[in-house]
Amino acid sequence: MxxxxxxxxxxxxxxxxxxxxxxxxxxxxxSTQKPQPVIDSIVDLYSNNYANIHRGVHYLSRESTKLYESARETVQKFIQAASAREIVFVRGATEAINLVASSYLEPRLNAGDEILLSEMEHHSNIIPWQLLAERHQAKLSIIPLLENGDLDFSQVPRLLNSRVKMVAITQMSNSLGTINKLDTLVQRAHDLGIPVLVDGAQSIAHFPIDVQALDCDFFVFSGHKIYGPTGIGVLYAKQIFLESMRPYQGGGDMILDVSFEKTEFNEIPYKFEAGTPNISGAIALSSALNYVSALxxxxxxxxxxxxxxxxxxxxxxxxxxxxxxxxxxxxxxxxxxxxxxxxxxxxxxxxxxxxxxxxxxxxxxxxxxxxxxxxxxxxxxxxxxxxxxxxxxxxxxxxxxxxxx
Amino acid sequence: MSELRELYQEVILDHNKNPRNFREMTPHSHHATGHNPLCGDKLELYLKIENGMIEDISFIGSGCAISTSSASLMTQFLKGKSIKDTRKYFECFHDLVTGKPLSDNDLEDLGKLAVFGGVQEFPARVKCAILSWHTLINALETTNETAKTE
Incomplete structure (x- = not known):
């Protein structure tokens, strides 16, 4: 086998x-090591198909765009998202979490609100929320760890209340290895209308992910932890959330029409991909996902x-x-x-x-x-x-x- | 294994297991905290300085063998020495662990501390060896800030 x-x-x-x-x-x-097909895909892109994407009318730009967009589809299928429009390429899980904190939660967060995390989170799933909470006099609440390395989910009914505006939790601990079964938490949060972000930085490389079955609203991961390159990662967000979110960064490619008076933003997911993205990173990530899928x-x-x-x-x-x-x-x-x-x-x-x-x-x-x-x-x-x-x-x-x- | 033996010499292992001058000091004239956030090494350094002389020096904390033994040997080394020479010793020790050439005189001055010469083969461990020394400088300058070697 x-x-x-x-x-x-x-x-x-x-x-x-x-x-x-x-x-x-x-x-x-x-970080994981890279298989030959991933290395080859970077060499092949730069040797044969490289140009900037989404703009040129010329042949290479079309080829490059095709590869970049088909990488988005590979990611969509890999995590079983409903649509490729729900896949935003970012630098990594860290940037994805910062993006959600800034574009989704910040405009909705008020003094006294809470963000629910767990005690086993990686710093990257703590600090963005902490910075945000400090700016808005909100606070973090924490699902505690049990002695054996499991989370104490029995505390969830007490911790999940109407003050909570976001749940952000890892699917697998990077320091303990614990895999969290999240369906009940997601359901409880949704019963109260609270969105859930799942940090898949570790889990992505170890077992099949189905974001629709998990029903999380946001899912993030980094390419380099699943045999792909550094500097590329993914934010998955349900379309309804992405459409309601303000842009993260401003720049080229995320706009439809610009004047000094007003800018009309591009549609999702491009609205969240300002500037020339990590084209080779996205394409090499899709090679990595294909490699893993083949195994x-x-x-x-x-x-x-x-x-x-x-x-x-x-x-x-x-x-x-x-x-x-x-x-x-x-x-x-x-x-x-x-x-x-x-x-x-x-x-x-x-x-x-x-x-x-x-x-x-x-x-x-x-x-x-x-x-x-x-x-x-x-x-x-x-x-x-x-x-x-x-x-x-x-x-x-x-x-x-x-x-x- | 020879580089490892060079790094973890008997003296170092001994001072790691039984650190000398390992106690809080009250009252003290100078104090600073040292912290290596990446390794989690943490130490508190205490000094009693009278007339420019280090009358007493001690530390507590937890860290790896290199940082613990370095702190222990440093306290032994400095007790009874004049504070005006500490900067010179710091620089010699720094040169020693980072592999810069030292004069025979300087090496002789460092005495027992020469056992840390093996650290130069392990660049990732320089910050462990040097933590107590950075903390010392902070304590003497009484900045009351946490010394970091990251």
């Missing part, structure tokens, strides 16, 4: 050696769960290792601490073994606070990782223990 040898050959960087040791790339929650997200999900179960079992046998985040439903992320050894030392020593992991707070300081740890070491796995690599990761951890005594 899953020819891992063949898959690994698609990713040139995976055959690299680090300090004379085979690279074991286990920092996929931070099949169900297959990826199944394989990664197998990896996670194996890694969890192996890690638990290491004395003094504590896994942070043991939610019932988890993606392939394991955060851990080693008794008496700081994660930063762990990361440096593992690096010398060729193992790339992330150490630190993973842009989730409230999560670290909750677990009373300053930082963790995070192993985040992708479909190109193997059980043999997990064994090597365990050996590297044992080396850390040996060296640090």
């Amino acid at each position: 899953f020819d891992i040898k063949k898959i690994r050959k698609d990713f040139p960087i995976l055959s690299k050696e680090i300090y004379g040791k085979p690279l074991i790339y286990a920092d996929n929650a931070a 099949g997200l169900q297959n990826i999900d199944r394989y990664e769960r197998e990896l996670l179960a194996y890694a969890t079992k192996q890690f638990e046998q290491i004395e003094g290792l504590r896994i942070i985040g043991k939610a019932r439903n988890k993606g392939s992320i394991i955060s851990f601490v080693l008794e008496g050894i700081h994660p930063h030392d762990v990361g440096t020593i593992m690096d010398m073994e060729g193992v790339a992991v992330r150490t630190g707070h993973h842009c989730t300081q409230p999560v670290m606070e909750c677990y009373q740890v300053p930082a963790t070491t995070r192993v985040s796995l992708a479909f190109y990782n193997t059980k043999a690599e997990i064994d090597s990761i365990c050996s590297a951890i044992l080396k850390v223990k040996e060296l640090m005594g």
